[in-house]
Amino acid sequence: MFRALVLSACLIGIVLGLAMTAMQAVGVTPILLAAEQYEVSHGPQAVAGAHHDHGHAGQAGHHHDETAWAPADGTERLFYTAVSNILAGIGFAAILLVVMNQLHERGRLMMTAGRGLMMGGLCYLVVFVAPSLGLPPEIPGAAATALESRQLWWLATVILAAAGLGLLILARGWQRGLGGLLLLAPYAWVPAHEGPLFSHPDPQAVAALTELHHSFIWASGLTNLAFWLLAGLLSVIALQRLTGIAQGHEEARD
Template identity: 70%
Template structure:
């Protein structure tokens, strides 16, 4: 079963990565490219921003290597999305299979969609309430503090939503503090979000920022709905037709 789960995670992750790349190419990448045209770099100053395609922070440094625009950038984006897709799919498959084995989860398409929504709330919505997705040129707090806050928020949100979904009675109340604690301190940047000297450019960047939040939110929602659905379909197949034990395969048994 372990080997089947690993192989399934790879296949589902490839499908998710390709789908995510296609969705980003339509809704997210054009906004990023438009914002990059107005990005201003000051001498001796590093710019950091969050592309929010998967919740990752990107640090820009004039000395750092970066893929060239066009095919090279598309390729590395696709490979990054596939890697993230495989990782997320592996986590979902293991957790969902464990819950199903314990009788806590029914393998139905609607269940996969519900799991996808919960993952979307934990991985995208919860961090975005404190640190909304940012476009190039936006000012932000220190990179390390944002990364740690993002990671802590996702873990606590996932734990809180898990408790609310899987427990009953008064135990559900234990999930609420986990959802609220991260917002007691959020690493924010003091001052204006966009420091471009041209007010018209600042207005354009503000509009692009609003569009980017919506595009990133819709893209991530579709990603997680597809992830939950594919994982349920895979587990349905694996549990209906379980793989034969290794000693049977080696002996040539059907």
Template identity: 60%
Template sequence: MFRSLIFGACLIGVITGLLLTAVQSVGVTPTLLAAEQFESSEAPAEVAHTHHNHTHGEGESADHHHDPDVWAPEEGTERWLYTALSNVLAAIGFSAIMLVVMNQLYVRGRLRLTPAHGLFVGACSYLVVFVAPAIGLPPEIPGTASPALMSRQLWWVFAVLSVAIGLGVLFLARRWKKVLAFPLLVLPYGFVPVHTGPLFENPDATVVASLMALHSDFIWISAITNLFFWLSVGLLCALILQRSYKTSQIGNEQAPA
């Protein structure tokens, strides 16, 4: 079963990672590129050495340092390939975790390996990994003024773990113990790292208005893209596990006594 889980995670990761990259190229990437155009249009003498912290739509935090000596992938095919590679590797990791969790729930009789249950687990994962952190720290476009990177990363990890445990207690605990889930679900929002000041520091009001519109669009585009990704992972995990158990059962029946 271990080999099946590893192979399944790699297969699902490649499929969903490439699908995610294709979907991102339609909405997420054009929005990021549009925001970067505003960022690069600022006065080079004043902005070339300014350090901007921002969070991309897929939950990754990135530090943009406008230094000509810093390597970055070229626009076009090279950027697409690096994006696809990072998406595939991340999808393999997420798929491996989901396969292990779903397999353990199935073994303990708490989950059936059906497409509907796979979609349900995918939806729960979407709530944990994207929605819960986004409530406190929404996805950001380049040029957004943000709290310190370390505080955002630590809060993101804590929010994901707290909400994951909370949902686990809510769905798996029995009777009155389910009540224990609610403090865990709301705990991260008591100390969200915040930035004091304007969201965009560009002095041009027209540019700020355009960036605000891009920022709003980016949140919704990221939400829809992530929902598609997690539902795909959940569905494929259920199908892969279902097939693995059927194959194993057939092999046991055909084995000589």
């Protein structure tokens, strides 16, 4: 069963990664490229100090450094984006498969398409929505606090959101109240940047970047929603097949 789950996670991850790359190429990358034009025109210091999120599922963001290597625009950039998305897809699919399989074995989850979409939606709330409420996805040129503190906050938020939702859904009594507290806990302190989001000297550029920023949040949210719904659906299909095969083997032994 373990090998079957690993293989399923790899296959699902490839599909998810390619689908995410295609969606990003249409809805996310054009916004980033447009924002980078303002970032570059603002000078080397803007490039060196920019932090932004490319809208990958579960990605906390990354740092641009003027001396760091970066893939060239076009095919090379698309290739590395696809590889990154596939690796992320495999990791998330593996976690989702294990969780769903454990819930199914305990009689807490039926293997239906609707339940798969529900699990994907819950993962979307945990991995994207909960962190975005404190630190929305950012475009190039946006001011931000230190990357390390933002990554640690993102990780803590995801863990607490997963635990909180789990208690709200699966627990009873006072433990549900604890789940609500866990959901709210990360927002007691958010490593948010103080001051204007964009420091470009041209007011028209700031207005354009602000509009691009809002568009980027929506585009990232929709692509991540599609990613997780597809992940949940593919995971339940894979588990339907695996549990059916396992039952067939048990009947054959009998």
